[in-house]
Amino acid sequence: MAGGRVISERLHGLRERLSNLERSRRVATATVRNLTPPPPSAFAAFGDGSWIVPPARVSTPQAISIGHHVVIHEHAWLSVVPAVEGVWPSLRIGDRCSIGRMCHIACVGEVVIEDDVLTSDRVFIGDTYHGYEDPDRPVLEQPMVDPRPVRISRGAFLGIGAIVLLGVTVGESAYVGAGAVVTEDVPPRTLVLGNPARPVRRYEPGRGWVAWPG
Amino acid sequence: MTERAERAGRGRAGRAGAAVGRIGRVLCPRLLAALPRPVALDPPAPGDLARCGPGSWIAAPATIVGAEQVALGTGVIVMEQAEIRAVPAAGAAEPLVVIGDGTRLARFATIWATVGVEIGAGVGTSDAVAIIDCWRPPGAPAGAIPDPPAGRVVIGDGAYLGAGCVIGPGVVIGRSAYVGEGAVVTSDVAAHTVVYGNPARPTRHWTAEAGWRAAG
Numbered sequence: 001m002a003g004g005r006v007i008s009e010r011l012h013g014l015r016e017r018l019s020n021l022e023r024s025r026r027v028a029t030a031t032v033r034n035l036t037p038p039p040p041s042a043f044a045a046f047g048d049g050s051w052i053v054p055p056a057r058v059s060t061p062q063a064i065s066i067g068h069h070v071v072i073h074e075h076a077w078l079s080v081v082p083a084v085e086g087v088w089p090s091l092r093i094g095d096r097c098s099i100g101r102m103c104h105i106a107c108v109g110e111v112v113i114e115d116d117v118l119t120s121d122r123v124f125i126g127d128t129y130h131g132y133e134d135p136d137r138p139v140l141e142q143p144m145v146d147p148r149p150v151r152i153s154r155g156a157f158l159g160i161g162a163i164v165l166l167g168v169t170v171g172e173s174a175y176v177g178a179g180a181v182v183t184e185d186v187p188p189r190t191l192v193l194g195n196p197a198r199p200v201r202r203y204e205p206g207r208g209w210v211a212w213p214g
Numbered sequence: 215m216t217e218r219a220e221r222a223g224r225g226r227a228g229r230a231g232a233a234v235g236r237i238g239r240v241l242c243p244r245l246l247a248a249l250p251r252p253v254a255l256d257p258p259a260p261g262d263l264a265r266c267g268p269g270s271w272i273a274a275p276a277t278i279v280g281a282e283q284v285a286l287g288t289g290v291i292v293m294e295q296a297e298i299r300a301v302p303a304a305g306a307a308e309p310l311v312v313i314g315d316g317t318r319l320a321r322f323a324t325i326w327a328t329v330g331v332e333i334g335a336g337v338g339t340s341d342a343v344a345i346i347d348c349w350r351p352p353g354a355p356a357g358a359i360p361d362p363p364a365g366r367v368v369i370g371d372g373a374y375l376g377a378g379c380v381i382g383p384g385v386v387i388g389r390s391a392y393v394g395e396g397a398v399v400t401s402d403v404a405a406h407t408v409v410y411g412n413p414a415r416p417t418r419h420w421t422a423e424a425g426w427r428a429a430g
Contacts, residue, residue, distance in 0.1 A: 098354070101297075116357075116358075118350065118351075118354055118355075118357075120324075120351060121297070121324060122342070155357050155358045157349070157350055157357065159346075159349065159380075160324055160344045160346070160380060161342075161344070161378065161380065172358075173357055173358045173359050175349055175350075175361075175362060177349070177382065177398070177400075178344055178346060178380040178382060178398060179344075179380045179396075179398035179412050180398075180412075181412070189359055191349070191362050193382075193398070193400055193413060194398065194400075194412050194413045195398070195411075195412035201362055203359045203360075203362075208360070209360075209362045209363065
């Protein structure tokens with residue numbers, strides 16, 4: 001009887017090790033699959049000479065259109081999700097944009113990045129946030145609030161770790177400084193800094209960069 | 215030889231397999247060597263830097279643009295995923311990036327230099343610190359309007375930079391100052407001063423007479 005128990009324990013241990021191995025293999029496979037960007041044909045549009053450098057997380061590529069000669073560097077998370085009823089998300093990235101590493105775009109409504117936009121690493125752009133009004137439910141389980149469109153206009157620049165929140169339009173050739181948290185519209189050719197972001201300088205043709213409001 | 219390998223070695227199929235294996239072993243390293251390597255993510259050899267003191271190293275992967283503008287003292291550690299872009303503007307003093315003895319930059323550090331970044335000796339940082347002397351990544355295509363002016367960044371000996379902080383253009387950080395986690399520093403920080411916030415403000419300050427006192 002004792003011998004039987006030993007054998008059964010060993011078999012159990014072996015089964016457990018095998019199932020752990022299988023689990024590791026599944027996790028590794030799923031990770032590689034999730035972090036491999038979809039092929040260009042899966043996107044609503046994907047221009048010539050554009051790249052999404054793996055690893056990258058891309059959801060709902062059929063709602064994402066990418067222009068020509070765009071480079072999205074590694075560890076991007078294009079989180080485009082139909083999360084609000086009756087709203088189909090749309091993320092558009094214009095021609096010749098360069099998006100830095102570890103960029104996170106959370107889009108359930110409309111996010112437009114126009115042509116020639118340059119962003120640094122660790123930029124976050126979101127057109128919604130998790131609702132938190134119900135005090136009895138975890139925030140993660142509460143619905144996303146109604147999105148408000150975000151637009152990064154032509155030639156704008158987002159510094160390292162910049163955060164652009166819902167409903168914001170960043171003007172043409174505006175500079176969003178490193179670490180700025182943008183909660184209101186940024187006028188064109190203006191440098192904003194801080195949390196919340198405030199204009200500190202603006203560019204005037206002929207005078208160069210002058211202190212805000214100058 | 216194991217039983218399985220013996221079995222594989224028998225018969226026509228086994229011989230063919232072994233031949234393919236031999237050809238593969240000869241060809242594969244050559245094919246791999248012929249493929250383009252991700253050179254951008256390899257740290258530069260010490261000889262490619264302006265200076266690399268004994269015991270200094272840059273961990274892989276790293277993005278180093280303008281390695282010949284980077285001077286490391288002795289025992290400098292730059293951890294993995296660093297991004298250093300050094301592209302001299304006209305009239306900049308070279309080398310652009312100088313890192314002092316015993317300084318340690320933790321993972322995901324970013325340094326952009328066009329007019330000069332000087333990091334003292336014994337400086338410590340936490341992860342994801344950005345030290346930038348200009349407003350756009352050096353080497354990026356020019357925008358429709360000129361960038362706001364760049365300014366030399368100096369970080370004093372023994373200072374500490376908390377996780378995710380940003381040291382902006384033209385900032386001078388004093389000796390043994392402490393830059394708090396997530397702070398965005400846009401103006402100078404005095405020696406022995408703690409700053410927090412975005413934009414960063416002093417919270418504590420040390421003097422020899424009074425010791426540590428709340429700032430302001």
